[in-house]
Amino acid sequence: MQIIRAVQVSADNYANTSFHQGIKSPAECPHCDARDGLKALGYYSRNVTGAKRGVLRIFVRRFRCRCCGRTVSILEVDPIVWTKKRRI
Numbered sequence: 001m002q003i004i005r006a007v008q009v010s011a012d013n014y015a016n017t018s019f020h021q022g023i024k025s026p027a028e029c030p031h032c033d034a035r036d037g038l039k040a041l042g043y044y045s046r047n048v049t050g051a052k053r054g055v056l057r058i059f060v061r062r063f064r065c066r067c068c069g070r071t072v073s074i075l076e077v078d079p080i081v082w083t084k085k086r087r088i
């Protein structure tokens with residue numbers, strides 16, 4: 001499961017400042033609702049297009065629930081900046 005949180009950060013700033021390291025876990029597991037059961041598991045990478053430097057590699061933080069063992073990843077993005085524009 002992936003949770004997307006709205007914050008104001010550009011893709012360039014996300015990549016340049018290691019923004020992913022400051023992302024906090026949810027208070028409750030979205031699978032089993034256990035409180036404070038999520039433990040940091042690591043990161044996985046995704047490529048995004050930045051406004052200044054072209055393709056950037058960003059890291060998405062992942063957590064594992066101690067109670068149910070399932071994982072959740074958290075991506076914090078600016079929905080206005082990061083939304084793909086469709087051409088008709």
Ligand SMILES: [Zn+2]
Pocket residue numbers: 029030031032033034037065066067068069070
């Ligand atoms: Zn759980």
